[in-house]
Amino acid sequence: MLWIASLWLLWASSILGAPVNKQRQKVLLISFDGFRWDYDRDVDTPNLDKMAKDGVKALYVTPPYLTITSPTHFTLLTGRYIENHGVIHNMWFNTTTTEKMPYYQTLFVNEWWDNGTLPIWITAQRQGLKAGSLHFPGTASSYQGQVAMVREWEPPLYNYKNETVWQENTDKVMGWFRDQDLDFISFYFGEPDGTGHRHGPDSPERREMVKQVDRTVGYIRQSAEQHGLSGHLNIIITADHGMSTVYRNGLVEEITLSKIPGFSFRDLSFHLVDYGPSGMLLPKPGMLEKVYNALKGAHPHLHVFKKEEMPERLHFAKNDRILPIILFADPGYVINGVLQFNKGEHGFDNEDMDMKPFFRAVGPAFHKNLEVGPFETVNIYPLMCHILGIQPEVNDGHLNATKHMLVTNSALVAVGFTVCKNQILFLGKYQHQHIVNVFSPYFLFCFR
Ligand SMILES: [Zn+2]
Numbered sequence: 353m354l355w356i357a358s359l360w361l362l363w364a365s366s367i368l369g370a371p372v373n374k375q376r377q378k379v380l381l382i383s384f385d386g387f388r389w390d391y392d393r394d395v396d397t398p399n400l401d402k403m404a405k406d407g408v409k410a411l412y413v414t415p416p417y418l419t420i421t422s423p424t425h426f427t428l429l430t431g432r433y434i435e436n437h438g439v440i441h442n443m444w445f446n447t448t449t450t451e452k453m454p455y456y457q458t459l460f461v462n463e464w465w466d467n468g469t470l471p472i473w474i475t476a477q478r479q480g481l482k483a484g485s486l487h488f489p490g491t492a493s494s495y496q497g498q499v500a501m502v503r504e505w506e507p508p509l510y511n512y513k514n515e516t517v518w519q520e521n522t523d524k525v526m527g528w529f530r531d532q533d534l535d536f537i538s539f540y541f542g543e544p545d546g547t548g549h550r551h552g553p554d555s556p557e558r559r560e561m562v563k564q565v566d567r568t569v570g571y572i573r574q575s576a577e578q579h580g581l582s583g584h585l586n587i588i589i590t591a592d593h594g595m596s597t598v599y600r601n602g603l604v605e606e607i608t609l610s611k612i613p614g615f616s617f618r619d620l621s622f623h624l625v626d627y628g629p630s631g632m633l634l635p636k637p638g639m640l641e642k643v644y645n646a647l648k649g650a651h652p653h654l655h656v657f658k659k660e661e662m663p664e665r666l667h668f669a670k671n672d673r674i675l676p677i678i679l680f681a682d683p684g685y686v687i688n689g690v691l692q693f694n695k696g697e698h699g700f701d702n703e704d705m706d707m708k709p710f711f712r713a714v715g716p717a718f719h720k721n722l723e724v725g726p727f728e729t730v731n732i733y734p735l736m737c738h739i740l741g742i743q744p745e746v747n748d749g750h751l752n753a754t755k756h757m758l759v760t761n762s763a764l765v766a767v768g769f770t771v772c773k774n775q776i777l778f779l780g781k782y783q784h785q786h787i788v789n790v791f792s793p794y795f796l797f798c799f800r
Contacts (some may be wrong), residue, residue: 387712412705443627586739655680
């Protein structure tokens with residue numbers, strides 16, 4: 353019976369000897385801002401369902417804290433927690449001059465983004481690949497003097513909702529892959545975040561916007577096909593955070609800092625509040641304990657931490673840009689300095705299910721029709737580097753968290769081959785008559 357094992361071995365060698373991927377694989381990373389993990393549950397989403405069938409779906413993914421747009425997108429691009437990559441807020445600020453800049457203007461403040469951590473575009477280009485980005489937060493900045501070789505950012509007062517423009521942008525990105533042979537592109541859509549804020553995550557408007565996202569996912573895959581990319585393009589679709597309904601109008605006792613006894617904005621040198629459920633405060637010299645004691649325990653749904661007390665799991669303390677007092681509210685609540693109006697918000701604890709984004713992936717690197725458990729979004733970066741065949745920078749993710757989504761690659765096959773070969777020889781020596789029975793399922797296990 354040993355000859356059967358030898359034949360299997362020969363067959364295996366011929367399979368394993370062939371290069372697994374003849375053409376270098378490409379990666380398209382897409383973010384639909386604020387697409388919560390369960391948004392496909394109350395809307396028909398045929399294209400997202402088809403993508404899950406043709407590829408991989410995660411139950412949900414966990415973003416880093418603070419769950420707001422620029423910091424969490426920079427985690428997707430770097431694999432680092434926010435305290436480690438330093439883009440700690442959507443807003444650039446200067447505590448000395450008390451200047452602040454809103455989200456859009458902050459996209460152009462180079463030193464806010466370029467503070468030691470390299471996004472994947474730069475790493476890929478330094479290793480001989482070509483990278484591009486369309487509208488992804490961080491695109492407009494340079495990093496150690498380098499930029500993504502093809503890039504485009506949205507103009508001010510941009511309409512993030514126009515479906516026709518979404519399709520035009522899709523064709524543009526596919527054209528960059530085909531005509532300029534880019535290896536990696538990050539591609540950003542500003543919805544359903546805007547609709548979720550304005551109307552709330554349970555609104556009919558949000559459900560309509562999810563249908564628009566779904567149609568666009570269908571368009572993206574069709575466009576990839578038409579551009580001849582399907583054979584070597586991997587598409588990863590995810591988001592930066594979820595969305596949660598805000599309670600007010602007498603439904604709950606709102607958190608309003610200006611009404612808390614013993615607290616005064618006059619005791620602060622600088623603050624960032626009226627920004628959803630999160631806030632940061634810089635007390636004047638000598639006022640830290642007074643401010644802290646006034647706020648701590650002042651409202652049952654307000655969490656107040658000195659920077660050094662922040663729960664380690666949030667990874668939001670060890671950075672000079674983070675202010676000495678950090679505030680966050682429970683789901684349903686926002687922290688009003690004075691007043692806010694959004695019906696939906698994010699920025700809550702990343703353990704809150706409403707903050708979890710969705711995740712889909714399809715392409716030659718991924719298994720088909722596979723649903724996987726949740727993982728943290730820091731792990732998407734090492735996954736992308738692995739598919740692209742580049743050496744990642746230092747990061748907080750682990751390939752182990754996601755590699756079960758991948759079809760066996762050449763490195764894994766080599767290990768599997770060694771193990772299987774030893775097993776074949778072992779079986780061949782000691783259990784001839786059991787070789788076929790035992791070996792067949794094991795072989796399948798090794799090479800699936
Ligand atoms: Zn966002």
